[in-house]
Amino acid sequence: MITSQQIGEYLKRVPPLPEAIGGTLRLLSEGELASAAKTASEDPALIYYLKQVVNSAAYGFKQELKEPMQIFSALGTERARELLYAYMVHSVAPEKWGYFALDKDGFTHFQLSFMQRWEKIVSAEKIDEKYTSAAAIMSAGVIVADAIFADHASDVALLRENSDLDLDTILERVSGFRFERLVAAIAGKWEVERDVTELVTLAFGRSECSDSDSACRAARFLHLLLFYELSRPMMLDAGVNAFISFNPEFTMPVLDRFEEIVGVE
Amino acid sequence: MRPIVKKQRIAVFTPQGFLDGNSASGLITMQDMEATRSTKVSMILVSMKKVVFFNKNGVTILLDTLIKLQKDMKATIGFCDYNKKQYEAFFNFFEGEIPFSLFKTLDVAMLFAGGVEAKSDSENVLVYNEDSTQRSMQAIEIYDRGYNPVVAQTLDDFEKKMQDSEKFVEVVESTYLGFMGNKIAAKTRGNCVVYYLKGFLDGSVTEQFDVMYHQNCLKVGFQLFMFDATRVSSLNIHAANFFSRLSTAGAEYGALIAIVGLDMEKTPKAFVEELEDAGIMFFENETDFLTDETVRSMAGGGSAIKKEKNKLTKPVVAKLPVFVESAMGTLQMMTNMIAQKESMNIQPFAAKGKDLMASSVAFYGDIEGMVTLVMPKRLVQKSCMLLVGEESEDEEVLSDALSELVNIVAGKSKTSLQESGVNINITLPRSYTSIEDLKSTLEGLQGVQVNFSFDDYPFTFYLSP
Incomplete structure (x- = not known):
């Protein structure tokens, strides 16, 4: 159905970081917020995206943010980095989705909601701020899944009529690849910090980890949050709930705290 | 969802x-x-x-x-x-x-x-x-x-x-029964379908009996149907008529209906005679049923009377490429192997290869017939890995997975046929306990046998009436 060669070709098509974004990210790492804003302004599409997002109701800034410097100052280093990765993910999202019944707006809504709740968890749990970008990176998995399964929708539908297989398991069984590996490959191409990529990989919920590792607890939260978002009617209806397999046991140690932070009743 | x-x-x-x-x-x-x-x-x-x-x-x-x-x-x-x-x-x-x-x-x-x-x-x-x-x-x-x-x-x-x-x-345990549907329970035991009846049987038996399940069993070649009536107090004319009709309808498939353990003293003689006239056999207990000569010959398949129509019709043969393509497409998708077509003939079923497993699914509607897939256990293991997740050795797991595979093939065929305006329904898949069971089910039939090989594994697709 899907071969490793096809997967390789797909990964090749994922663009590397554009020069302006790569430069902006490097300056953010050095804490040079003003220079980062200046470099970012070389990419008008990026600035347009950032304006749209930060001035949306979801971000709730009182004043409209118009200038790159205003935007970067309001966001701070880690949230700015998060939005740069969200933009990269957004830029590889298809105009027309082939497998999931989603559109660009629907995906953006999911991605922003996922990122904002993740920020809330990072803050409440005092998780290292460098992990703020994790949700944005993880959301790339949905796009990868759509691209890979777009031409196999009817085969997958037939398989899923008989067995409750998620797309990740199908992919693994036919090609030996898993989405976590593909997302990690894309993260590598986008120069995402190694620790963040490792957290995202762990948050796919396929490997055991020890709570003594702080990234493990964060990964439990991220896995649970992903399924909180994928349980929303829009995502259920679009078929994204079956993107990967949910691992309830993996999330049990953080369930009560998650309910408290996110406000699940 | x-x-x-x-x-x-x-x-x-x-x-x-x-x-x-x-x-x-x-x-x-x-x-x-x-x-x-x-x-x-x-x-x-x-x-x-x-x-x-x-x-x-x-x-x-x-x-x-x-x-x-x-x-x-x-x-x-x-x-x-x-x-x-x-x-x-x-x-x-x-x-x-x-x-x-x-x-x-x-x-x-x-x-x-x-x-x-x-x-x-x-x-x-x-x-x-x-x-x-x-x-x-x-x-x-x-x-x-x-x-x-x-x-x-x-x-x-x-x-x-x-x-x-x-x-x-x-x-x-940790189980709670709320409102339960009142369908008559059924189980398959080898080549026999067993239904469990209880209480006083009246006209409501028509609603409680799963006619579709029964018809599906007939279509995939089950011929022995035992109604366990040990918990039945008696029956009235409506229930008797129901069994009579069921037996008549099954005659086309050469099916035998037996009622086991019915209290004959409480059952009007006229009903028993009417049911016997309709071809229904009565046994005092399950042992008598299982050791009866007619029943044994049918369980083994030997002298079973086959379905009246034993040849494929032209409209079914015309759609053969759809079924074959669906089977090949599915197998290739499941195994990532390429199929090589070796031969295609109209013939009685002939097993090819060793250590074979088989599963059938029947279809009905605009066209009627049965598709059977036969392959070595090793190929079942490979092709079902996608469904099972590992190369299982467990016969039951493999048999279930093969049934699902046949179901997928039938589903794919159904969709393709629908696109060309041909509507079919598909039955539940049937797995065979041995290749001998399959041979007896297909005995006397002329179907289309297409032999393929997947790498070195033989694979047989058989389309029968």
Whole structure:
């Protein structure tokens, strides 16, 4: 159905970081917020995206943010980095989705909601701020899944009529690849910090980890949050709930705290 | 979300994540309800195995949908695959008045849904529930389905009996029966389909009998049908007429209907004579039935009378490429191997290769026939890896996976045929205990046999009337 060669070709098509974004990210790492804003302004599409997002109701800034410097100052280093990765993910999202019944707006809504709740968890749990970008990176998995399964929708539908297989398991069984590996490959191409990529990989919920590792607890939260978002009617209806397999046991140690932070009743 | 249909008896929804007031409203849409209705199953369940959080709002919203389906389909509704905490939560939400059923696992639910294959000689099922009414109810329902319930009266007793858990085909605990559909239970045992009757049989037997299941069994070649009437007090003219009609309808397939254990003293002689005239045989007990010469010859397949139509019709042959392409496409998708076509002939079925496994599915509607896939166990292991996840050695697992594979092929063919304006329905798949069983089912038939090879593995596609 899907071969490793096809997967390789797909990964090749994922663009590397554009020069302006790569430069902006490097300056953010050095804490040079003003220079980062200046470099970012070389990419008008990026600035347009950032304006749209930060001035949306979801971000709730009182004043409209118009200038790159205003935007970067309001966001701070880690949230700015998060939005740069969200933009990269957004830029590889298809105009027309082939497998999931989603559109660009629907995906953006999911991605922003996922990122904002993740920020809330990072803050409440005092998780290292460098992990703020994790949700944005993880959301790339949905796009990868759509691209890979777009031409196999009817085969997958037939398989899923008989067995409750998620797309990740199908992919693994036919090609030996898993989405976590593909997302990690894309993260590598986008120069995402190694620790963040490792957290995202762990948050796919396929490997055991020890709570003594702080990234493990964060990964439990991220896995649970992903399924909180994928349980929303829009995502259920679009078929994204079956993107990967949910691992309830993996999330049990953080369930009560998650309910408290996110406000699940 | 679409349900997955297990053994044509249970439709299961398996949500992942959260089941609250918000998400539950999007879980089963109008289209999903329509798709569920078309499955004609006797049980509709929501699996909780991948639900981490649920609340009363979520369950209530979901329940509204399930109750609508229950009314339309007269099906049992409920939840399965939950843990202890979730089981207790259901009781807390509804303060003990639960309007649905709870089955600890899908296997336990399957026990109550009927239509399963007898797996071993032991039919003992261990039953335990804190509530004595539930305990009795579950034991009765299990008994009505042809099993032998062993009831543990106390928790200590249950734990003691659990030390010998291998003695039981299933253990029923943390299970609650709400409203149960009243379909007549059925089980397959080798080449025989066994139905379990109870009480006084009147006209309502027509509604309780799953006609579609019976017809599906006929279409995939089952010819022996035993009605266990040991728990029947008597029957009236309406029930007698029903059995008479059933026997007449099965004659086209050479089917034999036997009623076993009916109390002849309480049954009017005229009814018995009428039923015997319709070809129904009566036996005092199961041993008499199983040792009867006619029954034995049919169980072995030897001298069975075959379906009257023993040749493929032109419209079916015209659609052969669709079926073959679907089979090849599916196999190639499942194995990532390339198929080589070796030969194609109209002929009686001839087995090719060793250590073979087979499964059939029949189709009916605009065109009628049966598709059988035959392949070595090794190829079954390879092609079912996608479904099973590993190269299993377990015959039962492989047999189930092969049935699912045949189901996928039939589903793919159905979709392709629909595009060219040909509508078909498909039956439940049938697995064969041995290749000899398959040979006896196909004996006397002229079908199209297409031989392929997948790498070095032989693969036979057989389309029969």
